[in-house]
Amino acid sequence: MSLKHSPQSSVIRGNFLDITQTVTQANDIKNHVRYIEDGVMITCEGKITWFGTWDDGQPYLPQGVTVQHYPNELILPGFIDTHIHYPQTEMVGAYGEQLLNWLNTYTFPTELKFKDKTYADKIAAIFIQELLKNGTTTALVFGTVHPQSIDALFEEAEKFDMRLIAGKVMMDRHAPEELCDTAEQSYQDSKALIEKWHGKGRALYAITPRFAPTSTPEQLSKAGQLKQEFPDVYVHTHLSENKDEIAWVKSLFPERKNYLDVYNYYGLTGNRSVFAHCVHLEEDEWQCMHQTDSAIAFCPTSNLFLGSGLFSLKQAWDKQVKVGLGTDIGAGTSFSQLQTLNEAYKVQQLQGEKLSAFESLYHATLGGAKSLDLDDKLGNFNIGKEADCIVIQFNATALQHLRQSEAKGIEDRLFALFTMGDDRNIHTTYIHGKIAYTQKPH
Template sequence: MSTTDALPLRAVRGEILHFLSDPAEHGAAAWQHFGDGILAIRDGCVAELGPAQDMLAKLPSDIALDDHRGKLVLPGFVDTHIHYAQTDIIASHGEQLLAWLEKYTFPAEARFADPVHAAATADFFCDELLRNGTTTAMAFATVHAASAEALFAAALRRRMRLITGKVLMDRNCPEELRDTAQAGDAESRALIARWHGRERLLYAVTPRFAGTSTRGQMQRAGRLFAEHPDLHLQSHLAENRGEVEWIARLYPEARSYLDVYDRFGQLGERSIYAHCIWLDRADRERMAATGSAMSFCPSSNLFLGSGLFDLAQARALGVRVGIGTDVGAGTSFSMLQTLGDAYKVLQLAGQRLSAASAFHLATLGGARSLYLDGRIGNFLPGREADFVVLDPQATPLMARRMAGCASLDERLFVLMMLGDDRAVAATHVMGEPAWRRGAPPPD
């Protein structure tokens, strides 16, 4: 039975906020806010949203109502770049990108040859996302096809919207993590046939990055992406200056790091590249022209000392941007903490991030970067009813600070600067409770 079959009419009440567009462009017209609102949900999707007084007059008196008055209800967070196989190396001390891969990442990913380990990690990973209010994620698996299988299966059981794919990597990596251009293509096609479009799951062609794939593999990845018009593609781009210099030596014919992907047909709608720090204007213009998106990963960029993302130029040129926790170089699954780091990164870059723009990035902005804004990201009728409930009184410090807030924007700013997983009171997927603070863990 489909996840949306025969789900009952239900409703949630609380302070409700969602975005219709980017506040950086449209100001207060970009969002709807109800101090006391009700979201009505039918068959797992949004039916109607409005002030509680109006909605109570039209809803059945016996409707199942989740009452979250005193808390803030937002669309579920969208994490546009995260590595599930790096869960166990989060907070590993002190390296920059290429050394990080050799010292921590590759040894951790080698363990995913064991399907039992992959399944256990996938279950923990999905539960941790939900505990932090994230209902949609674009995630890297490993080179092992079974690692993608495990993550798809875990997300399917939780009815999450998840995008992943087996990593393509046929050079410059340990032998036990190396596939071939032909085998990587064949395994990807088998996974697409089994998982892509199943319930809320989507497949992403996943060349790790240009340095770990041969030209033959990059060519096959671009061909696969082109053959299926609804596939996604995910990779890494211009994260670290040493990495950029290395790619230039590997591909001397390319104008830039981005041009490598372009030459192999890997730019376009539903392609998303993590980091995108060391790009020039021509690169950003090309991303905008092709509809390719960026994932801004502030926590990992700070942790690995990679550099400062230029959000202002991406916006000015019309590039789609979402936000990613990038666990495990990112140090938290919490989108709230990640937004706090985004504010700090942009401060260092001389740019300003309003709280409204930050929460837009984590919801509708992320959905738009994944070309899923017609399905998730806000509470317009027909959207899938994923939402997170945030408690502004979650800690004594937050409660004390909130008492002095005079506006919604100020309260949102406090949430993203002082909030973490403790601020998440509940997470709902397709209108149904998926995680609730204080509830016993699932069997």
Template sequence: MSHRTAHRSAILHSIGDPREVGIEASYEYFDDGLLVVENGKILAIGHAETLLGQFQDADLVEYTDTLITSGFIDTHIHYPQVDIIGAYGEQLLEWLETYTFPAERKFESPQHASELAGVFLKELLRNGTTTALVFGSVHKESIDAFFTEAEKLDLRMIAGKVMMDRNAPEYLCDTPESAYSDSKELIERWHGKGRLHYAVTPRFAPTSTPEQLTLAGKLFHEYPGLYMHTHISENKQEIEWVKSLFPERKGYLDVYDHHGLIGERSVFAHGVHLCDEECQRLGETGSAVAFCPTSNLFLGSGLLNLDLLEERGVRVGLGTDVGAGTSFSQLQSLNEAYKVMQLQGKKLDPFKALYLATLGGARSLYLDDRIGNLDPGKDADFVVLDYQATPLISRRMAQASNLTEKLFALMILGDDRAVKATYAAGVCRHRK
């Protein structure tokens, strides 16, 4: 039996990339809006005055001093690193040795993996994130645990077991053959089940032999709709290391290209130091880059050239990169993204920021037919943001003269406290 709910609030969602359509045509806004949900899907969106009479049978949920928008989309995050967020900073390679690898060792325990998966998903929902592209650990148990918890909540999630057969502690290394067979087993168990998707996940080129990368590329093309998720060009020292390990290849991206790991649904985290030619190739192949500003600043990696990526047609989403990233909040990611742009003498308009955190992320993941905004027919994944979340936000909102100022204030001052409620497939999964 169908069940309808109608959510009344100010409503804002992204309907296009401001770079392509201009700011004014990039969003739809209803000062007094109604979002109608039926059986986990969006049935209608519009002015409350117009729609209330049409949906008198719906259960009405009314919010005051709030803004409803699409659920946030995180295009790069590590769930095994929850317990090391906020650990004292290092450069990338030192960070892996000092914090990451010891933390990931614990995921050989299914009990630990299950506990952390629950904590991780709760944190995402508390911060308004309804979809994420997620790194597990090298242990297949980590992905079984993650998908088990995500399925219980009916979340649209993408994840994969890390593939890593060299330049890592022995206790975290698999082999080309075991990585392939374990990943294949997980794909057949989870990919396409409910709202779950699998990502082939070589950690990054230095921790995989050519043999493993070859099998990862083979696997990527064996099943329809798979993702490929890895890192690229985050740190200059890392780039030099890749050159020494793969002297026959002309660059970092060429390593992945040679092994069949670029294309639609390939997502490369960071990309801070990509050259023009690499950006061109990513754009040509429909690949995406995850912009991870809190992590890039925390580890001192550098400033992403967003304009160059977009000029070359690269799809760009927003990633928190927890635990090197410093917050689960995409509002805080946008706060840092604004500063990254300012340091390059550029601007990040609030409506462009909204696009990156929602529809842009969905396009990066080739899921914009299902999520990313509040168009009728899409999954009812949305977040209710609180204009009175803190005394400071409340006071700033009282001074804001238009929607642009309100949106900008939320992205600069907001965090998990600004999230009043998070809905996934029409069901409230977090309420403050």
């Protein structure tokens, strides 16, 4: 009964952990945790064709395929980053500003460099390598205002057959003139990029107004027109990150009842709309997020670094709003979702709330997939899903080895990993069933 050998087949053996289905309450996650010691995942042409215990999988093993065996590691679904800026890779850890000054002082000058396609190619290659090295297999990514910044990124991701969502920034005011497009130009450029990239291989496109203050009403109207014309593309922008930003939006759009109402009015909310941050939402905004099935990208390292505030996961669960995890490079300080979860835990602690290891795993994998409307394709090891996974080593440092030696069960081990881990813990990253990154031996 063994499956025929196919050059596109792979067999991965080891200890697997995932969440089997999406949930509507955090305390329900533990009921859907699947941990298989000595399991096997069989893939063909990038999809999972069989998954279960090693013993049960024997009849299904393809003939002649080498088994990749990781007896001492943990295999997780690939991490999903729901908000990150690839042009800001080189300016991580820029000192001393809050959001609006930070944009003017650091971000805009850096993004000007991306008018040069050769430069964009160089940073795109570094960016994709950093994602893979940190176990991130899917990301929702900001480019710059330059269309070539998106060509560079998708071209690099295509080399790995990587599931990536990205879009060029739409920005026609309140930024340096060289970084501004116009309402019509942003529409034409975005439309051309959608037609070129959306649905090509595993690439998907996101309509990307930077945030309401840097788009005129005319440009937001054009963004809404794009969403009407291409209803299955994404919308990716920022919302309610910083109190000064919120006040600015109210002064620019006095006719709208709140910040989210600006986007909602122009048709930019919906089940493929992702709003980064959402630290200071009003009650009406929570209701609108829920009613439109829009999603939040929670970016703890960025919110702490820029002093923006503390995001409440409890509110999101209470209001039934989808949440994914975002590193938000370069206001965020690490590509690592392990480090991002470390800070996410502390953000909840500061509000008197808890963030369990299994809830953390959910937000970084299946919950992130749900927030991107990709939970039918990504996020766990269910048969038929795309075979993106990561192999984690628990003991990347002497201190981790000591802590893990005292761990009591898989949940404790996972929590210690999420608290102490970083890129050194990522042993191997698989994209579409193939090894895309493996750590060099020390």
